[in-house]
Amino acid sequence: MLKWIVFAPLIGAIINGLFGRRFLALLGQKATERLVGFIACASVGVSAALAFTTFFGRLLPLPEGQRIITEHLFTWLKVGSFQADFAYLLDPLSGIYILFITGVGLLIHIYAAGYMHGDPGYYRFFCYLNLFMFMMLTLVLADNLLLLFVGWEGVGLCSYLLIGYYIKWDVAGSAAKKAFVMNRIGDFGFMIATFLVFTTFGTISFVTKNVNGHEIHSFLAQAASTTAAIGTLTAIALLFFVGATGKSAQIPLFTWLPDAMAGPTPVSALIHAATMVTAGVYLVARCSPVFVKAPTAMAIVAVIGAATAIFAATIGIAQNDIKKVLAYSTVSQLGYMFLACGVGAFTAGIFHVMTHAFFKALLFLGSGSVIHGMSNEQDMRRMGGLRKYMPITFSTMAVGWLAISGVPLLSGFFSKDEILWRAWSTEALPHNWGKALWVVAAITAVITAVYMTRLMVMTFWGSERFAEAHDDHHAATGHASGGHTSGGHGDDHGHHGSPHESGWLMTVPLIILAMLSLVGGYVGVPAALSMGRPNYFEDFLKPAVAQVDPATATHFVASPTDVMAQSEAHGAEAPAQAAHEGGHDVETERLFTAISSVLALLGLGFGLVFFRRNPLWRAPKLLEDKYRVDEFYDATVVGPVENLSRDGLWKIVDVKIIDGFVNGVARLFAAVAGALRYTQTGFARNYAAVILFGAIIIIGYFIVSFFGIRINI
Amino acid sequence: MVPLSWYLALSAVLFTIGVIGVLIQRNVISLFMCVELMLNAVNLSLIAFSRLHGDVKGQLFVFIVMAVAAAEAAVGLAIIIALFRSRETLNVDEADLLKL
Numbered sequence: 001m002l003k004w005i006v007f008a009p010l011i012g013a014i015i016n017g018l019f020g021r022r023f024l025a026l027l028g029q030k031a032t033e034r035l036v037g038f039i040a041c042a043s044v045g046v047s048a049a050l051a052f053t054t055f056f057g058r059l060l061p062l063p064e065g066q067r068i069i070t071e072h073l074f075t076w077l078k079v080g081s082f083q084a085d086f087a088y089l090l091d092p093l094s095g096i097y098i099l100f101i102t103g104v105g106l107l108i109h110i111y112a113a114g115y116m117h118g119d120p121g122y123y124r125f126f127c128y129l130n131l132f133m134f135m136m137l138t139l140v141l142a143d144n145l146l147l148l149f150v151g152w153e154g155v156g157l158c159s160y161l162l163i164g165y166y167i168k169w170d171v172a173g174s175a176a177k178k179a180f181v182m183n184r185i186g187d188f189g190f191m192i193a194t195f196l197v198f199t200t201f202g203t204i205s206f207v208t209k210n211v212n213g214h215e216i217h218s219f220l221a222q223a224a225s226t227t228a229a230i231g232t233l234t235a236i237a238l239l240f241f242v243g244a245t246g247k248s249a250q251i252p253l254f255t256w257l258p259d260a261m262a263g264p265t266p267v268s269a270l271i272h273a274a275t276m277v278t279a280g281v282y283l284v285a286r287c288s289p290v291f292v293k294a295p296t297a298m299a300i301v302a303v304i305g306a307a308t309a310i311f312a313a314t315i316g317i318a319q320n321d322i323k324k325v326l327a328y329s330t331v332s333q334l335g336y337m338f339l340a341c342g343v344g345a346f347t348a349g350i351f352h353v354m355t356h357a358f359f360k361a362l363l364f365l366g367s368g369s370v371i372h373g374m375s376n377e378q379d380m381r382r383m384g385g386l387r388k389y390m391p392i393t394f395s396t397m398a399v400g401w402l403a404i405s406g407v408p409l410l411s412g413f414f415s416k417d418e419i420l421w422r423a424w425s426t427e428a429l430p431h432n433w434g435k436a437l438w439v440v441a442a443i444t445a446v447i448t449a450v451y452m453t454r455l456m457v458m459t460f461w462g463s464e465r466f467a468e469a470h471d472d473h474h475a476a477t478g479h480a481s482g483g484h485t486s487g488g489h490g491d492d493h494g495h496h497g498s499p500h501e502s503g504w505l506m507t508v509p510l511i512i513l514a515m516l517s518l519v520g521g522y523v524g525v526p527a528a529l530s531m532g533r534p535n536y537f538e539d540f541l542k543p544a545v546a547q548v549d550p551a552t553a554t555h556f557v558a559s560p561t562d563v564m565a566q567s568e569a570h571g572a573e574a575p576a577q578a579a580h581e582g583g584h585d586v587e588t589e590r591l592f593t594a595i596s597s598v599l600a601l602l603g604l605g606f607g608l609v610f611f612r613r614n615p616l617w618r619a620p621k622l623l624e625d626k627y628r629v630d631e632f633y634d635a636t637v638v639g640p641v642e643n644l645s646r647d648g649l650w651k652i653v654d655v656k657i658i659d660g661f662v663n664g665v666a667r668l669f670a671a672v673a674g675a676l677r678y679t680q681t682g683f684a685r686n687y688a689a690v691i692l693f694g695a696i697i698i699i700g701y702f703i704v705s706f707f708g709i710r711i712n713i
Numbered sequence: 714m715v716p717l718s719w720y721l722a723l724s725a726v727l728f729t730i731g732v733i734g735v736l737i738q739r740n741v742i743s744l745f746m747c748v749e750l751m752l753n754a755v756n757l758s759l760i761a762f763s764r765l766h767g768d769v770k771g772q773l774f775v776f777i778v779m780a781v782a783a784a785e786a787a788v789g790l791a792i793i794i795a796l797f798r799s800r801e802t803l804n805v806d807e808a809d810l811l812k813l
Contacts, residue, residue: 683806685805
């Protein structure tokens with residue numbers, strides 16, 4: 001069953017990839033779009049249907065603490081005591097992930113079928129998109145680190161292909177390369193971490209395996225009771241986190257994500273907001289037993305997360321490209337997720353991953369709808385007043401805007417509030433760190449509300465700035481001219497200057513995502529806000545991740561976390577947890593909820609008042625220039641590497657040494673041949689003479705060597 | 714009885730004359746005769762050994778060589794005639810059409 005969840009999108013990718021061109025040749029653009037779109041959406045639909053039935057039909061009915069389904073396809077690698085299986089693992093953590101990956105993925109596929117209308121590379125796009133779904137599901141369902149790495153690399157590849165989808169536009173090409181190379185840096189950390197895990201624990205599996213007749217517990221279970229040096233565990237955790245910073249665009253490897261917006265908007269929504277970039281959070285949560293044993297690593301994760309959150313949020317306030325704002329917003333929200341992981345609230349982090357998938361996919365798709373309706377205009381300075389032209393896009397995006405800003409009772413409110421509270425009350429960090437991180441996160445929350453309000457105001461309110469600015473600027477926007485080679489979207493009313501609402505293929509996913517953003521948070525209402533009812537989401541997820549033991553604030557003991565052997569441990573811990581949450585803390589938590597609500601509304605109010613008055617307000621230059629991080633990297637890393645490559649590796653190593661060697665060999669042979677050619681006279685008698693000399697030499701040899709042996713007559 | 718070494722010496726002398734002839738002659742008929750001379754030098758030594766061992770196989774072998782030599786002579790002379798017709802010369806150095 002699990003394998004079909006994973007493989008259904010692959011089948012779609014293979015069909016579209018192999019036969020898409022033929023469809024196009026046989027059927028023409030319009031019918032091909034229908035067919036390819038149907039195949040792509042159907043394959044993801046099958047995957048989604050199976051994911052939902054498996055999750056609700058098979059995983060949920062299992063008793064709490066034993067919710068785990070494995071499926072062994074075959075043993076992939078087996079060398080000595082090392083074993084990597086091609087096997088899947090469905091537990092609460094991967095369950096949550098497959099639900100929103102397939103669910104949001106399906107919606108985005110449907111949306112993309114409308115958005116990519118008229119593009120000649122339609123089949124290629126959907127082939128990549130389906131392949132991405134396959135890789136992403138492999139990543140989250142893998143039962144060992146190596147298979148996870150396959151998915152990890154696979155989504156990186158698909159991300160590269162899709163960022164560079166507009167192959168004739170060099171901005172997209174270099175953005176794709178940048179994403180790929182930066183992810184490589186992270187992957188390096190991931191691989192070293194995997195090696196370290198194997199040398200430390202003797203296995204890379206997430207579940208107990210029988211290898212060569214021995215039961216080998218998963219490295220997660222071993223981490224809980226390990227005697228390994230804390231330095232090793234810290235190294236493993238930090239190296240995993242290096243991998244996560246690459247994939248999830250955290251400081252210092254975040255600069256690729258904003259550039260990745262060169263890809264088509266559905267790609268930005270699916271890969272660079274909802275799913276792939278949260279793989280880093282998944283990795284950290286999956287390996288949480290290792291992390292909770294390494295407090296230093298936890299602190300670094302939390303600090304990096306908080307720093308990224310505020311750093312990206314302040315950049316986001318100064319951007320004018322609608323997708324860039326959302327990209328920095330994504331980086332910032334990912335920072336929140338890592339902050340949650342770093343303070344030990346892995347469930348809160350995953351909760352935010354889920355709600356973020358809803359509202360950020362919604363916002364991206366909404367921005368795509370705006371871009372589509374504006375004939376590929378992305379600059380918000382040339383938008384404004386779109387409310388009356390695109391009512392559905394406006395109202396759905398408004399939901400996303402309120403959700404991400406943390407307005408009470410929407411999905412983002414619950415998850416963000418949870419993270420803020422857990423940061424304040426964390427026991428995983430030294431005493432005041434949590435409070436400092438809370439301050440940073442709270443400021444970020446205000447900034448988030450402000451920049452999202454700015455986006456909404458610039459796009460949907462105010463004067464209609466597109467009319468006058470359109471003609472002279474449109475040719476220079478690059479995306480339009482370089483991106484869509486098909487000559488517009490083929491619909492007649494999409495000509496310059498008159499924005500229009502998108503078709504139902506695009507609006508229906510928006511509406512569904514808006515509803516999810518509205519109600520998606522109610523699965524994880526904290527106990528403090530729901531009259532003492534336990535946090536359902538947290539309880540569901542808890543067996544799959546490690547907890548920082550609340551009893552010991554200074555040194556950290558993880559609860560036994562092998563998902564196989566979880567049940568008894570969890571049973572023992574639950575009452576303690578409940579007791580801990582009672583009384584005083586509830587009051588404080590409610591107070592903090594109120595504070596964060598006020599902060600969100602404050603940000604919204606300020607944004608509405610300020611940006612309604614000055615929609616074209618210019619942010620400080622430093623923010624507009626994104627703190628010049630790219631320039632800094634260019635000066636410190638890219639430039640020196642380029643210089644070394646050009647002046648050292650090319651002009652000396654390549655030209656002088658390698659070419660010199662190759663040319664030297666060629667010259668040697670030429671010289672030898674030049675001497676030997678004189679023997680080739682063309683006179684048959686000369687050759688006969690050579691034969692004679694040869695015969696004489698051979699005979700002479702025999703005579704000399706058998707000297708003394710005479711023939712008796 | 715003439716000792717074997719005499720036959721072998723004669724055979725070697727004839728063979729050497731043939732080799733030198735092949736190497737230095739330019740007239741194609743002379744070349745041809747020199748090749749025949751080499752063949753017959755070998756025949757002589759074969760017969761000498763045949764006599765020594767009292768074995769008839771050597772003589773049989775000589776007959777085969779003579780038959781092949783006769784066939785070769787027929788083909789070779791035909792080639793020489795054809796060469797002469799087309800070139801009006803018997804000098805092998807002038808038959809250099811294949812030379813670059």
